[in-house]
Amino acid sequence: MSQAMIEIENLQKWYGDQPVLRGLNLSVAAGEKVVVLGPSGSGKSTLIRAINGLEPHQAGTIRVDGQDLSASGREGAGARRASGMVFQAFNLFPHLTVLENCVLAPMRVLGLSRAEARDRAMTLLERVRIAGHADKYPVQLSGGQQQRAAIARALAMAPKVMLFDEPTSALDPEMVGEVLEVMRGLAASGMTMIVVTHEMGFARDVADRVIFMDEGKILEAGPPARFFEDPREARTRAFLGQLR
Ligand code: ADP
Ligand code: MG
Numbered sequence: 430m431s432q433a434m435i436e437i438e439n440l441q442k443w444y445g446d447q448p449v450l451r452g453l454n455l456s457v458a459a460g461e462k463v464v465v466l467g468p469s470g471s472g473k474s475t476l477i478r479a480i481n482g483l484e485p486h487q488a489g490t491i492r493v494d495g496q497d498l499s500a501s502g503r504e505g506a507g508a509r510r511a512s513g514m515v516f517q518a519f520n521l522f523p524h525l526t527v528l529e530n531c532v533l534a535p536m537r538v539l540g541l542s543r544a545e546a547r548d549r550a551m552t553l554l555e556r557v558r559i560a561g562h563a564d565k566y567p568v569q570l571s572g573g574q575q576q577r578a579a580i581a582r583a584l585a586m587a588p589k590v591m592l593f594d595e596p597t598s599a600l601d602p603e604m605v606g607e608v609l610e611v612m613r614g615l616a617a618s619g620m621t622m623i624v625v626t627h628e629m630g631f632a633r634d635v636a637d638r639v640i641f642m643d644e645g646k647i648l649e650a651g652p653p654a655r656f657f658e659d660p661r662e663a664r665t666r667a668f669l670g671q672l673r
Contacts, residue, residue: 432495434459434590434621435480440489442475442645449475450486451645457590457623462616464632464653465625467642468668473625476642477592480623482509494589510538512590513583517599519575521567527554527578528563531585539586546585553581557611573604577611584615591615593624629672633657641665 435457442450449472457463465473478484480491482498482505491498496508521530531550535541541549554560557577559570567575576596583591593612597605609631616622616635626632632639632653639656641649641664649662660666 432459433457433492434461434494435623436490436492437480438490440476440479440486440491442472442479442484442486449645450479452489453646455640455647457621459589459621460619461637462622462635463624464636464639465623465642466627466632466639466668467648471642472645473642474594477514477594477623477625480590481512481514481592483514510586511588512592513586513588515576515579515583515591515593515596517595519567519572519579519599521575521579521582523567526564526566527559527570527581530567530578531582534582535585550581550585553584554578556584556614557581558607571604572600573607576600576604576608580608580611580615590621590623593622593626595625595627597626597628627672629657641668 433456435455437453437455440450440453453476467473475484479486480493493508494511496504496511498505498508500508525533528547528550531553532543532546535546535549536543551560551563554563557580559574559577559581562570562574570578597608600608609628612631613635636653638650639653640647643664649660649665657669660669
């Protein structure tokens, strides 16, 4: 049996006494593309931040690439490093050039030499078609360019899984396409991906599975054709109805 790339069992998280993730189970196969939908406040960001090790959880387990995220030492660090994250607000370091943004963590965390990190970064910046802007600062770039640079920065850590939290929601409409195109290319390359997005075209074309979250749980999941044509749950139908 092939091992799941992500294995989440009975994940529970509270903020204070407010339950945010209520016993969530999710298994994602290597190479699988999962799109996460759900109303605001349903726990989508909390879930993918938890997978990335940015949010501690109070119960349940998260394994990434076979390693327990809550383990101490090398195992926990390995699990956290196994995923790369792309945020809605880009989150590039503003005082560093695009290239410096991409070489910093590979040098500090992975121990690459500057030359190695630079070669790797430039290859990735070419892949997201932004190599010509490598020596600019984030503020000198458009939102679409910044988000493509942020994708390159995450890829520079050679993650096994890429997590996206509404990566196009902060963009002007004319820049959404260029970011989705980079994400489609990444999907075609075989990357395991979990994407929170309201871009239904992307979900239909790229997702192997669409997951609908509601009140900290997965209410419904299925392949996009089935999910969009024949949603089983009333809350899913109501949500999809609002998007149209
Ligand atoms: P979504 O991404 O689906 O909109 P979130 O994961 O951001 O949902 O939030 C889920 C719930 O957790 C919401 O009720 C939100 O108010 C709450 N929440 C999120 N982050 C925090 C935080 N840092 N402190 C307290 N409550 C939070
Ligand atoms: Mg969110």
